[in-house]
Amino acid sequence: MTGSADLAVGADGWPRCPWGLSTPLYVEYHDTEWGRPVRDTVGLFERMTLEAFQSGLSWLTILRKRPAFRAAFAGFDPAAVAAFGAGTVETLLLDAGIVRNRRKIEATIANARAVLALTEPLAELVWSFAPPPHPAPVRLADVPAVTAESKALAKALRGHGFVFVGPTTAYALMQACGLVNDHLAGCAARDAPVAPPATPAAGLTAPAG
DSSP states (O other): OOOOTTOEEOTTSOEEOGGGGSSHHHHHHHHHTTTSOOOSHHHHHHHHHHHHHHTTSOHHHHHHHHHHHHHHTGGGOHHHHHTOOHHHHHHHTTOTTSOOOHHHHHHHHHHHHHHHHOSSOHHHHHHTTOOOOOOOOSSGGGSOSOOHHHHHHHHHHHHTTOOSOOHHHHHHHHHHTTSSOOOOTTOTTTSOSSOOOSSOOTTOOOOOO
């Protein structure tokens, strides 16, 4: 596979998507999470929630606040979050560790209740919209923000009572949970079964992809 001209090589010698090198948090997220399959309810609900909170903000802001989000939203257990009432909303609006946005907080509670109301596992619903594998994007410009599948996923989720999930957020969810693999061609994390090591092993060079 030919590597992308947009790849960036880190201090460890491994080529990555350029956004995955800007901070240590991004390196970890890029190498160990983004694009890797998530099929459990808690994991999907967490990522759905974080993608919604990210709207209008940088993803780095969300990553930095992720531990606080997990604490505030009961480890993203849908049953626990679904039980939140008006008093909990007001408490969360005072929590400086998270993004204090009433609409997004209330949407998270509504979405937790929607998860519980499903007649099928959340993973079955979400993953039913996974597209066939596609060639690795060669440039960042090749990575879409919205696809036909993400529009269909957003529509289906809204039909089940989910809110704050538009086609763009739905596609970000698909990327985050491995329904699509948008690591650039030649990125060390694209086909790796595990994250690239911190440094290339002695006598070896970073893979070209």
